[in-house]
Amino acid sequence: MEAQYPAHWEADVVLADGGTAHVRPIRPADADRLRSFYSRLSDESIYFRFFGPRPRLSDRDVERFTNVDYVDRVALIATIGTEMVAVIRYDKTGPGEAEVAFLVEDAHQGRGVASVLLEHLAATAREHGIETFVADVLPANMRMMGVLRQAGYTAQSRFADGVVRMTLDLTPTETSAEVTTSREHRAESRSIARLLTPGSVAVIGASREPGGVGQTVLRNLLAADFTGPVYPVHREVRAVAGVRAYPSVTAIDGDVDLAVVAVPAESVLDVVEECAQKGVHGLVVVSSGFGETGAEGRERQDELARTARSYGLRVVGPNCLGIANTDRAVRLNATLAATVPGRGKVGFFSQSGALGTALLQRVAQRGMGISSFVSAGNRADVSGNDLLQYWEEDDATEVILLYLESLGNPRKFTRLARRISRRKPVVVVKSGGTPSGHSAEELGLPDSAISSLFAQAGLIRVDDLIQLFDVGQLLAYQPLPAGPKVALVTNSDALGLLAADACLAAGLEPRPPVNLGPAAGAAEFGAALEGELASAGVDAAVVIYMPPLPGDAEAVAAELLRVSQGSGKPVLTTFEGHLGMHPALQVTEPGTPRERPAPARGSIPSYAAPEEAVRALAQAARYAAWRAQPATPPPALDDLDPDRARALVHDLLSAPEPAPISGSVPGSGSAVDTAGTRRGVRSAAFAEPGPPVEIDAAELLSCYGLTVWPAEMVRSPEEAVTAAERLGWPVVLKVADPGASRRAGTVRLGLTGPEMVRHAYAEFADQLGEKVLAVQRMAPQPAVPTVVGVVEDPAFGPVVSFGLGEVTARLLQDQGYRLAPLTAEDAAALVRSVRAAPLLFGQYGYPPVAVDALEDLLVRVGRLANDLPEVARLDLDQVLVGESSVMILGARATLRTPAGPRLDGGPRRLS
DSSP, rough: OOOOOOGGGGGEEOOOTTTEEEEOOOGGGGGGHHHHHHHTTTTHHHHHHHSSSSSSOHHHHOOOOHOSSSSEEEEEEEEEEEEEEEEEEEEEETTTTEEEEEOOOOGGGTTHHHHHHHHHHHHHHHHHTEEEEEEEOTTTTTHHHHHHTSSEEEEEEEEEETEEEEEEEEEOOOHHHHHHHHHHHHHHHHHHHHHHSOEEEETTTSSTTTTOOHHHHHHHHHTTTSOEEEEEOSOOEETTTTTOSSSSGGOOOOOOSSSEOSGGGGGGHHHHHHHHHOOOOOEOOOOOSGGOOOOOHHHOOOOOHHHHHHTOOOOOOSSSOOOEOOOTTEEEEEEEEEEOOOEEEEEEEESSSSTHHHHHHHHHHHOOOOOEHHHHHHSSSSSSHHHHHHHHHHHTTTTTEEESSSSSSHHHHHHHHHHHTTSOOOEEEEOSOOOSSHHHHHHHHOHHHHHHHHTTOOOESSSSSHHHHOOOHHHHHHHOOOOSSSEEEEEHHHHHHHHHHHHTTTTEEEEOOOOOOOTOOOHHHHHHHHHHHHHHSEEEEEEEESSSSSSOOOHHHHHHHHHTTTTTSSSEEEEETOOOGGGGOOOOOOOOOOOEEHHHHHHHHOSHHHHHHHHHHHHHHHHHHHHHOOOOOOOTHHHHHHOOOOHHHHHHHHHHEEEEEEOOOOTSSSOOOOSSEEOOOOOOOOOOOOOOOEOHHHHHHHHHHHHTOOEEESSSHHHHHHHHHOSSSEEEEEOOSTTTGGGGTTTTEEEOOOOHHHHHHHHHHTTTOOOOOOEEOOOSSSSEEEEEEEEEEETEEEEEEEEEEEEEHTTTOOOEEEESSSSSHHHHHHHSSSGGEEEEEEEEOBOOOHHHHHHHHHHHHHHHHHHHHEEEEEEEEEEEEEEOOOEOOOOEEEEOSSSSOOOTSSSOOOO
16 A cells, blocks of 8 residues: 655745746656656766766666655655656654755756755654754765755765765754745745746737727737737737737747736636746736636636646736736736826735726825736735735835735735835735635634734734725825824814824824914915924824815925925825825826826825824824834743653643543643543644643643642532642632633632631532532732633634633623734733733722733743644633732643644745
8 A cells, every 4th residue: 555645745836936846745656757857867967866877767766766655765856747857855764864865857956946845855854753864965066065055954064985974953943944934035026026027928818809808908918018029819810909919829939928818717727738838937817717606616726726836837816807017117017907006116915806906096096106016816826925025025115005805824924024014014904704715713813813913913904995095105105103293284273173183092192283274375384394393292294284265285285395305204184185195295206208207205195084194194103113113032931841841742642542530620730621531642743633632731831931820629518628728728719610710600719717618619519500619729919810822723823812801801802812922022012902901000990910920921821832733722711910920820721633734834835
């Protein structure tokens, strides 16, 4: 029987030049593919691999190379189309050690194939306990030595007997993680650059019928004056829109970089094959009839993505509006939208195809420019994550706007956003329903959690498309505010008061409005604004110019521009009710005779109402405050023992048979499930998820320097008295159910003697019928009850939650969330994110408590969550925060064997 391997060992990957390949383990059926691959190798490549000439592989060689056990002998291959282009393998040579070797077809050397294969093989080896790779390399084989040395692992080499023996420690390091991330970033950025900067475009399915999809794209390409050749492809006609047509893409004389596909859905796969044969780099599939139509269409869409990636092609769509690039060296409008905004600083991604046309029209109506635009449609391949990678490197893009209906890889999305937001603001509208991706409900997190995680990453999340453009135009043309203090200059007392109220509601600090009166002109507005901006107590200004009678608006606008230039502070206006970039308030860049001048930095955005300007400014101020915080790593903690924690989790999950265990309550340290029995799953590194194992988490928390307040489970009044005497008076008697703290009447506090304990036990027996109770020593008072939790979300990974433990806070779902691991700043922000946080800081009659100790606990819990993907859930309920310390009253965890690595864990892969 053929050996099996885990599904996550297969992956589509982006290579260094932006092309794609498929990585998977070798199989016995690859024998002919291996022979064909070997026949294309140069003599030098063969010599470097086998240390001598080897013109052909014998049948015995082929059988040995293609038959592996996927444990001690593993080989991965990279394929493009149906051909194998590279292979890497390890053979275990001793405990924790294996010999590694790889071979790349000469035509594909220099594309980063070996580097990505080494990443995947190293991850595979670690799953089987292999910690070291050893490779013997000929001194002249500089390419192989370079790949091994540049992988980021600790490497050693020594020369002996005519070969260089290189030894790689496969323990992941910060350097190896940085190398992987950097290579991923460069590769994905280049793959999108190849789409957005093509030298030539073919429109496949460009018919002569007016209004047809293909002809619309073709005419838009021509109208935009695309700088390269455009090739219509039609099976029968000689020309479309006056341009020579070709019967197939393979019949085109010159190279084709980008193909826009507008044929019926059932014909798209045939077109992909032709494009691969032609050497096309990327596809924009505007055709519908895929995932949006149901299960059959979804299957067709998945096949489209698999086929295209296997041939090295990236795909935008299907069912998309298209892509555009306003760079004057490209002038690409490969969309169905006739109206594309002019040149600007904004990169714009829309997942919706149908909505894309309206969005582009709104951007153009506001006078905003864009650098590039991508409508992903059903997002079979290219996603917002890919565009983030591209826009991070694109000097023409200063602001990123995203309209998202789903999140393909949320953990990767937040990682990228957190890095990119340090340099460029990212504004996102995330809609609710998402049939083809991850909705908040599917993720297991409330929508408020998504907002919290976005805020942690520095993302500016807005509620609707109007706010998306309101915030975008401010960020694109004005500097960030240094703080929340806002000057208000107006010619209307009523509008000034509305603006001041809006500032207070948005968390800004308005100064008293400067009301110039209805007759104020340019001189008055200029002097007032200049005086306000010169004040150290002003971080931004909102100017309201709404004269009751016609005035010299041009002169006022010129004065506002003059005063705002060089102030370093953002200025926003409500200028005669104009929405967008008012022509009179623009600093323009010169354009060609065919283009209207584009707004430049320093242009002042206008809003229809002062409240809209204030909302946009508040978003910018919050983002500026986040960006001003240092980007610090999670703090180093010396008293942790993650190895002991991993061993504990492994033992609990790999117990061979259920075995009864004495019961426990939070804090007692025994491992139990809800039925009082121990349950286990297979001990493989990544196995099929077995039944969950519910445990008391006291011992697990102790590995991270956290102590659970001791408690004992009792089943009779006398057991309760004995336990109280052992723990020390006064004590608490409570229902042992882990969810009891969420119900009223399940706790009796301050019991100081045996009779009080017996009486409380009797009350529980009469009122609740509870037979298993818990005795716990009374924690020092006063203290604020809080709850801390962890969920291993299937998309986001480990998420830490925090809220107050009082019933009202629970009912209102007043919780904050952050991705693990947590920095000190993350923990501080998490504590302050809940509405009831003032109770921790000495307000409303509560004494101030040890918030610093609470933040330390959150950092430690975040580290545990990040280290242990097997922890599916962890509940610390309650955590009392006292005047000098925190006390964990109860802690339970649910363990489960993960089916594979986290979405953003392990080697590079397209998701």
